Protein backbone atom coordinates (compact mmCIF):
# COMPACT_ATOMS: atom_id res chain seq x y z
CA UNK A 222 0.00 0.00 0.00
CA UNK A 223 1.34 3.47 -0.80
CA UNK A 224 1.98 6.21 1.77
CA UNK A 225 -1.12 8.28 0.98
CA UNK A 226 -3.43 5.27 1.27
CA UNK A 227 -1.77 4.22 4.54
CA UNK A 228 -2.35 7.71 5.84
CA UNK A 229 -6.02 7.86 4.81
CA UNK A 230 -6.62 4.42 6.28
CA UNK A 231 -5.01 5.33 9.63
CA UNK A 232 -6.99 8.58 9.69
CA UNK A 233 -10.28 6.74 9.20
CA UNK A 234 -9.41 3.96 11.63
CA UNK A 235 -8.30 6.29 14.46
CA UNK A 236 -10.61 9.20 13.55
CA UNK A 237 -7.54 11.40 13.64
CA UNK A 238 -5.52 14.01 11.76
CA UNK A 239 -2.93 14.11 14.55
CA UNK A 240 0.71 13.14 14.08
CA UNK A 241 2.81 12.81 17.22
CA UNK A 242 6.35 14.03 16.65
CA UNK A 243 9.08 12.04 18.38
CA UNK A 244 11.72 14.65 19.25
CA UNK A 245 13.39 13.09 22.33
CA UNK A 246 15.43 15.47 24.48
CA UNK A 247 17.01 13.62 27.43
CA UNK A 248 17.22 16.86 29.44
CA UNK A 249 13.40 17.01 29.38
CA UNK A 250 12.79 13.34 30.24
CA UNK A 251 10.85 12.46 33.40
CA UNK A 252 12.95 12.92 36.50
CA UNK A 253 13.98 9.25 36.88
CA UNK A 254 15.46 9.25 33.32
CA UNK A 255 16.48 12.93 33.11
CA UNK A 256 19.66 13.49 31.09
CA UNK A 257 20.05 9.81 30.23
CA UNK A 258 20.42 9.42 26.44
CA UNK A 259 20.38 5.61 26.76
CA UNK A 260 16.65 5.96 27.59
CA UNK A 261 15.69 7.55 24.25
CA UNK A 262 14.15 4.32 22.95
CA UNK A 263 12.33 3.60 26.21
CA UNK A 264 10.92 7.13 26.37
CA UNK A 265 9.70 7.11 22.75
CA UNK A 266 8.31 3.59 23.01
CA UNK A 267 6.20 4.61 26.01
CA UNK A 268 4.85 7.59 24.04
CA UNK A 269 4.07 5.31 21.09
CA UNK A 270 2.25 2.84 23.36
CA UNK A 271 0.23 5.66 24.94
CA UNK A 272 -0.84 7.36 21.69
CA UNK A 273 -0.82 4.78 18.89
CA UNK A 274 -4.63 4.49 18.76
CA UNK A 275 -5.04 8.28 18.61
CA UNK A 276 -2.80 9.22 15.70
CA UNK A 277 -2.63 8.99 11.91
CA UNK A 278 1.20 9.10 11.86
CA UNK A 279 4.35 9.26 13.95
CA UNK A 280 7.22 11.56 12.98
CA UNK A 281 10.62 10.88 14.55
CA UNK A 282 13.06 13.76 13.98
CA UNK A 283 16.45 12.25 13.15
CA UNK A 284 18.56 15.07 14.68
CA UNK A 285 17.28 14.29 18.17
CA UNK A 286 18.72 10.80 17.80
CA UNK A 287 21.91 11.58 15.89
CA UNK A 288 22.89 14.34 18.34
CA UNK A 289 23.16 11.68 21.04
CA UNK A 290 24.76 9.00 18.86
CA UNK A 291 21.43 7.21 19.22
CA UNK A 292 20.84 6.05 15.62
CA UNK A 293 20.70 2.45 16.86
CA UNK A 294 17.85 3.46 19.20
CA UNK A 295 16.07 5.09 16.23
CA UNK A 296 16.38 1.84 14.25
CA UNK A 297 15.03 -0.06 17.23
CA UNK A 298 12.15 2.43 17.56
CA UNK A 299 11.27 2.17 13.85
CA UNK A 300 11.12 -1.62 14.17
CA UNK A 301 9.07 -1.28 17.37
CA UNK A 302 6.50 1.00 15.69
CA UNK A 303 6.23 -1.36 12.75
CA UNK A 304 5.61 -4.28 15.12
CA UNK A 305 3.27 -2.66 17.64
CA UNK A 306 1.48 -0.09 15.46
CA UNK A 307 1.68 -1.46 11.90
CA UNK A 308 -1.42 0.52 10.94
CA UNK A 309 0.29 3.87 11.63
CA UNK A 310 2.60 5.24 8.90
CA UNK A 311 5.94 6.65 10.04
CA UNK A 312 7.41 9.84 8.59
CA UNK A 313 11.15 10.17 9.06
CA UNK A 314 11.78 13.87 9.53
CA UNK A 315 15.26 14.29 8.03
CA UNK A 316 14.79 17.34 5.76
CA UNK A 317 17.37 16.00 3.32
CA UNK A 318 18.34 17.81 0.11
CA UNK A 319 21.41 17.09 -2.04
CA UNK A 320 22.54 16.19 -5.56
CA UNK A 321 21.02 13.06 -7.09
CA UNK A 322 23.87 10.66 -6.33
CA UNK A 323 23.89 11.64 -2.65
CA UNK A 324 20.08 11.72 -2.54
CA UNK A 325 20.12 8.05 -3.57
CA UNK A 326 22.05 7.30 -0.37
CA UNK A 327 19.72 9.40 1.77
CA UNK A 328 16.73 7.58 0.24
CA UNK A 329 18.32 4.25 1.11
CA UNK A 330 18.92 5.47 4.64
CA UNK A 331 15.28 6.54 5.09
CA UNK A 332 13.50 3.69 3.34
CA UNK A 333 15.83 0.71 3.74
CA UNK A 334 17.84 1.32 6.91
CA UNK A 335 15.01 2.98 8.88
CA UNK A 336 12.06 1.46 6.96
CA UNK A 337 10.22 4.81 6.95
CA UNK A 338 7.01 5.20 4.96
CA UNK A 339 7.84 8.81 4.05
CA UNK A 340 10.64 11.31 4.51
CA UNK A 341 10.77 15.12 4.73
CA UNK A 342 12.93 16.85 2.11
CA UNK A 343 14.20 20.33 1.35
CA UNK A 344 13.43 21.13 -2.33
CA UNK A 345 15.98 23.98 -2.47
CA UNK A 346 18.26 22.04 -4.88
CA UNK A 347 15.50 21.34 -7.38
CA UNK A 348 13.75 18.34 -8.91
CA UNK A 349 16.85 16.20 -9.55
CA UNK A 350 17.48 16.26 -5.78
CA UNK A 351 13.95 14.89 -5.16
CA UNK A 352 13.62 12.39 -8.00
CA UNK A 353 15.72 9.59 -6.41
CA UNK A 354 13.15 9.31 -3.57
CA UNK A 355 10.32 8.91 -6.12
CA UNK A 356 11.92 5.74 -7.46
CA UNK A 357 10.94 3.92 -4.25
CA UNK A 358 7.49 2.42 -4.94
CA UNK A 359 4.80 3.77 -2.64
CA UNK A 360 7.10 5.81 -0.41
CA UNK A 361 6.13 9.39 0.43
CA UNK A 362 8.33 12.44 -0.19
CA UNK A 363 7.22 15.48 1.82
CA UNK A 364 8.65 18.78 0.58
CA UNK A 365 9.18 21.85 2.76
CA UNK A 366 6.93 24.50 1.19
CA UNK A 367 5.92 27.23 3.66
CA UNK A 368 7.66 26.35 6.91
CA UNK A 369 6.45 27.27 10.40
CA UNK A 370 9.46 29.42 11.40
CA UNK A 371 9.63 33.22 10.92
CA UNK A 372 12.79 32.82 8.78
CA UNK A 373 10.66 31.04 6.18
CA UNK A 374 9.95 34.57 4.93
CA UNK A 375 13.56 35.00 3.80
CA UNK A 376 13.10 32.78 0.72
CA UNK A 377 9.67 31.22 0.60
CA UNK A 378 7.76 34.52 0.44
CA UNK A 379 9.91 36.05 -2.32
CA UNK A 380 8.29 36.55 -5.71
CA UNK A 381 9.70 34.90 -8.82
CA UNK A 382 9.92 37.61 -11.47
CA UNK A 383 10.57 35.14 -14.31
CA UNK A 384 7.52 32.93 -13.73
CA UNK A 385 4.12 34.03 -15.18
CA UNK A 386 2.01 35.71 -12.51
CA UNK A 387 5.11 36.27 -10.36
CA UNK A 388 4.16 33.72 -7.70
CA UNK A 389 5.90 33.55 -4.38
CA UNK A 390 8.49 30.78 -4.16
CA UNK A 391 6.27 28.59 -1.94
CA UNK A 392 3.34 29.04 -4.34
CA UNK A 393 5.46 28.01 -7.32
CA UNK A 394 6.64 24.93 -5.45
CA UNK A 395 3.07 23.97 -4.48
CA UNK A 396 1.98 24.16 -8.13
CA UNK A 397 4.97 22.06 -9.31
CA UNK A 398 4.39 19.45 -6.57
CA UNK A 399 0.76 19.06 -7.59
CA UNK A 400 1.66 18.60 -11.27
CA UNK A 401 4.95 17.91 -13.08
CA UNK A 402 7.06 16.91 -10.08
CA UNK A 403 4.57 14.36 -8.75
CA UNK A 404 5.71 11.48 -10.94
CA UNK A 405 4.78 8.70 -8.49
CA UNK A 406 1.74 10.39 -6.94
CA UNK A 407 3.35 10.30 -3.49
CA UNK A 408 4.44 13.90 -2.98
CA UNK A 409 3.17 15.88 -0.01
CA UNK A 410 3.96 19.37 1.29
CA UNK A 411 4.94 20.92 4.64
CA UNK A 412 3.05 24.07 5.61
CA UNK A 413 3.29 25.62 9.07
CA UNK A 414 0.22 25.93 11.32
CA UNK A 415 1.61 29.35 12.21
CA UNK A 416 0.51 30.64 8.76
CA UNK A 417 -3.12 29.58 8.09
CA UNK A 418 -3.43 32.11 5.25
CA UNK A 419 -0.61 30.38 3.41
CA UNK A 420 -2.06 26.93 4.17
CA UNK A 421 -5.18 28.08 2.29
CA UNK A 422 -3.05 29.30 -0.62
CA UNK A 423 -1.13 26.02 -0.80
CA UNK A 424 -4.39 24.07 -0.67
CA UNK A 425 -5.73 26.11 -3.59
CA UNK A 426 -2.62 25.34 -5.69
CA UNK A 427 -2.25 21.73 -4.56
CA UNK A 428 -5.84 20.56 -4.02
CA UNK A 429 -5.14 16.85 -3.54
CA UNK A 430 -1.71 16.65 -1.89
CA UNK A 431 -1.48 15.63 1.77
CA UNK A 432 -0.27 18.58 3.85
CA UNK A 433 2.01 17.93 6.83
CA UNK A 434 1.30 20.81 9.20
CA UNK A 435 3.65 21.30 12.16
CA UNK A 436 3.39 24.24 14.55
CA UNK A 437 0.38 23.57 16.79
CA UNK A 438 1.19 23.21 20.49
CA UNK A 439 4.64 24.56 21.41
CA UNK A 440 4.85 26.97 18.43
CA UNK A 441 1.38 28.39 19.10
CA UNK A 442 -0.23 27.66 15.70
CA UNK A 443 -4.02 27.89 15.47
CA UNK A 444 -5.44 24.34 15.25
CA UNK A 445 -8.95 25.35 14.12
CA UNK A 446 -7.73 27.76 11.44
CA UNK A 447 -5.29 25.10 10.25
CA UNK A 448 -8.04 22.54 9.72
CA UNK A 449 -10.35 24.99 8.00
CA UNK A 450 -7.60 26.15 5.64
CA UNK A 451 -6.08 22.76 4.87
CA UNK A 452 -8.70 20.02 4.87
CA UNK A 453 -10.79 19.42 1.76
CA UNK A 454 -13.78 17.10 1.41
CA UNK A 455 -16.10 16.21 -1.45
CA UNK A 456 -19.84 16.84 -1.10
CA UNK A 457 -20.31 13.26 0.19
CA UNK A 458 -17.76 13.86 2.97
CA UNK A 459 -14.90 11.91 1.38
CA UNK A 460 -11.55 13.54 2.13
CA UNK A 461 -10.00 14.78 -1.14
CA UNK A 462 -7.11 16.78 0.33
CA UNK A 463 -5.94 15.60 3.70
CA UNK A 464 -3.90 17.11 6.52
CA UNK A 465 -1.47 15.62 9.03
CA UNK A 466 -1.15 17.97 11.97
CA UNK A 467 2.02 17.43 13.99
CA UNK A 468 2.60 18.19 17.64
CA UNK A 469 5.84 17.18 19.35
CA UNK A 470 6.91 18.96 22.57
CA UNK A 471 3.38 19.72 23.81
CA UNK A 472 2.65 15.97 23.81
CA UNK A 473 6.06 14.57 24.78
CA UNK A 474 6.65 16.83 27.75
CA UNK A 475 3.11 17.25 29.06
CA UNK A 476 4.48 15.98 32.38
CA UNK A 477 7.99 15.38 33.64
CA UNK A 478 6.72 13.01 36.30
CA UNK A 479 6.36 9.23 36.15
CA UNK A 480 2.91 9.86 34.64
CA UNK A 481 4.48 11.34 31.46
CA UNK A 482 2.91 8.75 29.14
CA UNK A 483 -0.60 9.21 30.58
CA UNK A 484 -0.16 12.99 30.36
CA UNK A 485 1.00 12.65 26.74
CA UNK A 486 -2.11 10.62 25.98
CA UNK A 487 -4.36 13.27 27.54
CA UNK A 488 -2.81 16.05 25.41
CA UNK A 489 -2.88 13.90 22.26
CA UNK A 490 -6.55 13.08 22.85
CA UNK A 491 -7.46 16.72 23.46
CA UNK A 492 -5.56 17.81 20.33
CA UNK A 493 -7.14 15.10 18.20
CA UNK A 494 -10.61 16.12 19.44
CA UNK A 495 -9.90 19.80 18.82
CA UNK A 496 -8.86 19.02 15.23
CA UNK A 497 -11.91 16.82 14.71
CA UNK A 498 -14.27 19.48 16.09
CA UNK A 499 -12.89 21.95 13.54
CA UNK A 500 -13.21 19.36 10.77
CA UNK A 501 -16.95 18.78 11.30
Ligand SMILES: O=C(O)c1cc(=O)[nH]c(=O)n1[C@@H]1O[C@H](COP(=O)(O)O)[C@@H](O)[C@H]1O
Nearest residue numbers: 242282341368369435438439440468469470
Ligand atom coordinates in the same frame (compact mmCIF):
# COMPACT_ATOMS: atom_id res chain seq x y z
O1 LIG B 1 9.24 19.21 8.68
C1 LIG B 1 8.83 19.40 9.83
O2 LIG B 1 8.33 18.50 10.47
C2 LIG B 1 8.83 20.79 10.34
C3 LIG B 1 8.67 21.79 9.40
C4 LIG B 1 8.40 23.10 9.82
O3 LIG B 1 8.15 23.99 9.03
N1 LIG B 1 8.36 23.36 11.16
C5 LIG B 1 8.59 22.39 12.11
O4 LIG B 1 8.51 22.71 13.31
N2 LIG B 1 8.89 21.11 11.71
C6 LIG B 1 9.20 20.06 12.71
O5 LIG B 1 8.01 19.79 13.46
C7 LIG B 1 8.32 19.59 14.83
C8 LIG B 1 7.64 20.66 15.66
O6 LIG B 1 7.79 20.39 17.03
P1 LIG B 1 6.93 21.14 18.17
O7 LIG B 1 7.07 22.60 17.91
O8 LIG B 1 7.59 20.68 19.43
O9 LIG B 1 5.51 20.65 18.03
C9 LIG B 1 9.84 19.58 14.93
O10 LIG B 1 10.27 18.24 14.78
C10 LIG B 1 10.28 20.40 13.74
O11 LIG B 1 11.56 20.01 13.27
